[in-house]
Amino acid sequence: MAEAHGPPPAGEVDGPPPAGEVDGPPPAGEVDPWASFRSGFVSVVGRPNVGKSTLVNRILGTKVTITSPRPNTTRRSVRGVLHRPGLQAVLVDTPGLHKPRSTLGERLNDHVAEALDEVDVAVAVLDATMALGPGDRLVLQRAATSVAEGPPGVPDRLRRLLVVVNKVDVASPAAVLRQLAAAASTVAAAGVPGAAAVGPEGAQAAAGAGGAREPSDPGVEYFPVSAVTGAGVDAVVEAVLARLPAGPPYFPADAVTDVPEAFWVAELVREQLLAVAREELPHAIACRVTEWEWPRVRVEILVERESQKAMVIGRGGRVLKEVGTSVRRQLPPGAYLELHVTVERRWQMRPDRIDQLGY
Numbered sequence: 001m002a003e004a005h006g007p008p009p010a011g012e013v014d015g016p017p018p019a020g021e022v023d024g025p026p027p028a029g030e031v032d033p034w035a036s037f038r039s040g041f042v043s044v045v046g047r048p049n050v051g052k053s054t055l056v057n058r059i060l061g062t063k064v065t066i067t068s069p070r071p072n073t074t075r076r077s078v079r080g081v082l083h084r085p086g087l088q089a090v091l092v093d094t095p096g097l098h099k100p101r102s103t104l105g106e107r108l109n110d111h112v113a114e115a116l117d118e119v120d121v122a123v124a125v126l127d128a129t130m131a132l133g134p135g136d137r138l139v140l141q142r143a144a145t146s147v148a149e150g151p152p153g154v155p156d157r158l159r160r161l162l163v164v165v166n167k168v169d170v171a172s173p174a175a176v177l178r179q180l181a182a183a184a185s186t187v188a189a190a191g192v193p194g195a196a197a198v199g200p201e202g203a204q205a206a207a208g209a210g211g212a213r214e215p216s217d218p219g220v221e222y223f224p225v226s227a228v229t230g231a232g233v234d235a236v237v238e239a240v241l242a243r244l245p246a247g248p249p250y251f252p253a254d255a256v257t258d259v260p261e262a263f264w265v266a267e268l269v270r271e272q273l274l275a276v277a278r279e280e281l282p283h284a285i286a287c288r289v290t291e292w293e294w295p296r297v298r299v300e301i302l303v304e305r306e307s308q309k310a311m312v313i314g315r316g317g318r319v320l321k322e323v324g325t326s327v328r329r330q331l332p333p334g335a336y337l338e339l340h341v342t343v344e345r346r347w348q349m350r351p352d353r354i355d356q357l358g359y
């Protein structure tokens, strides 16, 4: 990536202003400027490594969240804002829901639960190349329950669940069909009110051009897509936008993400390290900006063992050097990165350390 994508400089976006307060409420008697505006939070959930972050970046057309072939790459919810005339969708990329083996893992799952709380649209992502497993079923169940729970009085609440079968570029059509059908049966079996109307036939209909469903089916829609090639993604975007409820913009018109610049730089460093990492190393790595005197930025890289430190540095510092070069390419010109590797045993078990890292 040749130019800096992603968030604006630190401090410019401090998260969304309270609903309705973007330009202040209209004085009594005046027309509400946001009366016909529609907006909402769209949480993208799924097992680790199914392609959630790749999909979010693809939908936004810019990189706001890091991706890698390693599971549990995303460690906190990242919000990216999709602007359309009269519409604003806040896409929430979440960590992969998994069986936690550390305090960090529990924290990641907590982020998923939070993102599904009071969500406007839930996008459950599955990997077409892997048979539907217990983890996927849990994701579908949680997402279906979440959209079915609220808000009260909204008809067709399950319409707010979109199921995406991703990686169709590397899966056989038969595998894609199987996954769509398995997802639909799971949703139907989830015991969520309204879900029974969705059957495998609805999912089979969806296997054609993106997002088709039975005309009589009031519920969930299914989308075969490739987040990498972009195939089928437009249909997901259309479906998301069509489901946004009435509401004011949550972010200013020029906001792309709520990720602070310092966190973003640390994430870019971690992304490059994940690209070269092996075995147990991905989970052991954490990055944090410890000094920010732009253009000089100091990033601390945490690992859990001396042997991992050696891997991250590489022979003669080769790995660190490559990482620095790749990250600098994605930052504004002139950035000077200082990368320091520190060993800290069991940091993944320490809530205070996890807080400090921003996960």
Ligand SMILES: Nc1nc2c(ncn2[C@@H]2O[C@H](COP(=O)(O)OP(=O)(O)OP(=O)(O)O)[C@@H](O)[C@H]2O)c(=O)[nH]1
Binding pocket: 046, 047, 048, 049, 050, 051, 052, 053, 054, 055, 066, 067, 068, 069, 070, 071, 072, 073, 074, 075, 094, 095, 096, 097, 166, 167, 168, 169, 170, 225, 226, 227, 228, 229
């Ligand atoms: N072939 C193919 N690969 C994909 C597709 N989408 C994502 N990937 C790859 O799958 C891997 C995981 O992608 P991510 O977007 O990081 O997955 P994630 O679901 O965000 O993973 P976690 O953050 O770990 O939960 C990366 O190597 C991606 O390049 C796709 O549509 N096709």
Ligand SMILES: [Mg+2]
Binding pocket: 052, 053, 054, 066, 067, 073, 074, 093, 094, 095, 096
């Ligand atoms: Mg991710």
